Amino acid sequence: MPQHQYTITLLQVLSHLTRIRDLDMLELSLSAVLQEQLQPEQLTYCRLLESPTGLRVHTMVRIDKGDLRHFPLEEHSRVQAPLLGDKNHWLMASLEHNTRLTRRGDGGFQLLLALHQDQQAIGVFELQLLRSPGHDLLQVVDRMLGLVRNHLSLLRYAEHDSLTGLMNRKTFDVRFHRMMLMGHHTPMTMGPTTMQERAVSDAYWLGVVDIDHFKVINDRFGHLYGDEVLILLAGLMRQNFRYHDQIFRFGGEEFVILLGNISAEHAQQTFERLRWTVEHHPFPQVGKVTVSIGYTRIPVPSSASDVIGQADRALYYAKQHGRNQCCNYLQLLQDGKLNQPDAPRGDIELF
C-alpha cells in the first residue's frame, strides 16, 4: 500500500478511536482495527490489573479466525485471573519493547503490542500472523498506539477522582448502565466454565461507605489530614476488594462499591472485612477512623438512583445505630427495622 494511503487509514482510524470515552470500548475497537489492518490468524488482548498479590493478566478480547469474543471484567468475578509470572514471559518481554515482532518455529510470526496509559503498561495485544506485516504497516500501527496512549491518559483524567485516583461519579453512571445492559448472564460473552461456576444465588451488590464523624477529623486536624485519610482509605479499599470489584469516590467522604457476582454471605463478609480493616488501621496523627457501610443487592434491571437510595437508607440506619457497622438493606427490611418502600413506578430510568 502506498505511504499516503497508510496515512489516510491512520487518520480515519484515529478519528474513530478518539471519539470513544470508555476504556473497555476502546480496547475492543482497537482489537477490531488491528484485526482489520493486520489480518492475524488469532488476536488476544490481555489487560494488566493491579491486585494486592501482584499484577494479574485478564484476557479481555479474543479474535479467532474472525470470531470476536469479549470478556468484560464484571463477568469474571468468580474466576481469578492468573498472576503475571513465568507462564507469560512473552507478555513481560513485550512490556520492555512497545512493539515486538518475532518469528515462530513454524515460520509464522508473533506480534506483541503494549498499550500504555500515563507511562504505565495497562495491556498487551498478541497477534499470531502467517507472514510479516512489513516495515511501513508496523510503523503505522506503532504511531497509532502512540497517539491512542495520549488519548488514554486524557480518558483516565476524565474517569478518575484526582485526590484518591478512584473512579468518579460519571464513570459509575457508565459502569452501572453497562451492568444493566449485560444483565446477569450474557452467553455471547461468557465461556462455558464461567456459566457453570456461577451459583444461582449470586448477585451484584452496591455498597455506600461513609467515614464516621469526618467533620470532626477535618476540624481537629485540618483539611490536609482529612485529605490524607481519604487517600489512605482509598488504598485500604483497593487492598480489601478484588481487582474486578469497582470502587468509586462520589465526592466528599462518600465512596460507592460495585461488587461482582457473589452470595449475600460473601458480600456481608467483604464489607465487614473493610469495616474491620479501617477500624484497626493506625491513621498517622489522626489515629482511629471508622466507617459505616450500607449495602444492597442490585436487581437487573434497576435504576442507579433506586439502588443507591436503598444502600443510603441502610447507611443512614447504621449511622443512627452507633456507626462503625455494615447494614444490609434487604436484611433490615426482612427484620422489620426499615419500612417497605412504596411500590416501584412502572418505568425504569437507568441514570
Ligand SMILES: Nc1nc2c(ncn2[C@@H]2O[C@H](COP(=O)(O)OP(=O)(O)OP(=O)(O)O)[C@@H](O)[C@H]2O)c(=O)[nH]1
Ligand atoms: N478533607 C476533606 N474534607 C472533605 C472533602 N469533601 C468533604 N469534606 C468534609 O467532610 C465532612 C462531612 O461531614 P458530615 O457530612 O457532617 O458528616 P460526618 O462528620 O462524617 O458525620 P457522619 O457521617 O454523620 O458520621 C465536611 O466537614 C466536609 O467539609 C474533601 O475532599 N477533603
